Amino acid sequence: MIGFYNYTVILTYMSLVSSVIGIFLAFGLCGGVSHPEYAIVCLMVSGLCDMFDGKVARTKKNRSEQEKKFGIQIDSLCDAVCFGVLPAVIGYSVGMDSWCDVPVLVLFPLCAVIRLAYFNVAEEDRQKKTAENRKVYEGLPVTSVALILPLIYSFHKDIGHEHFPLVYGGALFLIAIAFITRFKVKKPGIKTMFSFIGIGVLELIWLMYKTKTK
Numbered sequence: 001m002i003g004f005y006n007y008t009v010i011l012t013y014m015s016l017v018s019s020v021i022g023i024f025l026a027f028g029l030c031g032g033v034s035h036p037e038y039a040i041v042c043l044m045v046s047g048l049c050d051m052f053d054g055k056v057a058r059t060k061k062n063r064s065e066q067e068k069k070f071g072i073q074i075d076s077l078c079d080a081v082c083f084g085v086l087p088a089v090i091g092y093s094v095g096m097d098s099w100c101d102v103p104v105l106v107l108f109p110l111c112a113v114i115r116l117a118y119f120n121v122a123e124e125d126r127q128k129k130t131a132e133n134r135k136v137y138e139g140l141p142v143t144s145v146a147l148i149l150p151l152i153y154s155f156h157k158d159i160g161h162e163h164f165p166l167v168y169g170g171a172l173f174l175i176a177i178a179f180i181t182r183f184k185v186k187k188p189g190i191k192t193m194f195s196f197i198g199i200g201v202l203e204l205i206w207l208m209y210k211t212k213t214k
Contacts, residue, residue, distance in 0.1 A: 004067055004070050004071075008056060008057040008059075008060050008067065008071060009053070009057070009070075009074060010056075011052060011053035011056055012049070012050070012053045012078050013078070014049050015045075015046040015047075015049035015050050015053065015078055016046075016078040018042045018046045018049065019042055019043065019078075019081050019082035019085075019086045021042050022038070022040075022041075022043055023039070023089050025038045026039035026090050026092070026093040027092075028093075036093040036094050037153070037207065039086065039090050039093065040090065040149065040150050040153050041150075041204065041207070043083075043145070043146050043149060044150050044200055044203070044204060046082040046086070047082075047083075047145075047146020047147065048146075048197065050079065050082070050146070051193055051196065051197070052193075054075070057071050069124075072124070076116040076117070076119065079112075079143065080109070080112060080113050083142040083143055083145050083146065084108065084112030087108060087145050087149055088105045088106075088108050090168075091108075091168055091169060091172055092105060094156065094164060094168055095161065096165045101165070104169045104172050104173050104176075108175070108176045111179040111180050112176070114180055115139050115140075115142060115180055118138075118139075119137075119138075122138070136187055137184070137185045137187055138182060138184060138185075139178065139179055139180060139182065139183065140175065140178035140181070140185065142179060144175075145175060146200070147199060147203070148171070148175065149171065150200070150203045152168060152171050153168070154203060154207045
């Protein structure tokens with residue numbers, strides 16, 4: 001078969017599967033009822049998988065150049081769906097369904113794809129010059145939405161159904177601009193990554209609590 005199917009890419013594939021399920025849930029294709037809250041959980045799962053896929057891949061010391069290049073490409077392609085398309089679909093499912101919302105819903109995945117493509121080019125050039133791991137990112141990493149948007153969504157009942165689409169849309173617009181803005185972000189170390197996991201767990205608990213108290 002075309003492609004690679006070893007353990008180095010399994011988390012990347014799982015991330016994509018989670019987000020595709022999230023898209024189905026947000027659109028109401030599973031049971032006919034839209035469930036943006038479950039789609040948000042799928043977004044968080046995708047973020048968790050993406051957090052460790054690179055580290056898992058690097059444990060295989062005898063990766064061929066083709067495997068390395070495939071890993072970079074498949075990671076960005078999956079990220080485009082997970083952290084570019086899914087957040088926009090969630091936006092539509094929470095009420096961003098008017099004509100004036102369309103520019104933001106289009107801009108967000110576009111900026112995500114532009115940033116991911118730029119990252120691929122820059123990473124390929126960087127790896128030709130050094131074998132060191134990347135220390136900084138340029139622009140806001142697209143995976144950051146797996147922490148930012150669940151936090152925002154957890155307050156959707158407090159904000160109210162009428163106003164939440166405006167808040168969510170504003171967040172999408174600002175995040176999209178941050179994707180393509182030239183600034184440096186330090187790559188998180190293992191301690192910071194576990195801190196992110198802790199924040200994600202707290203967000204999930206808070207989200208479940210707010211869902212149950214509707």
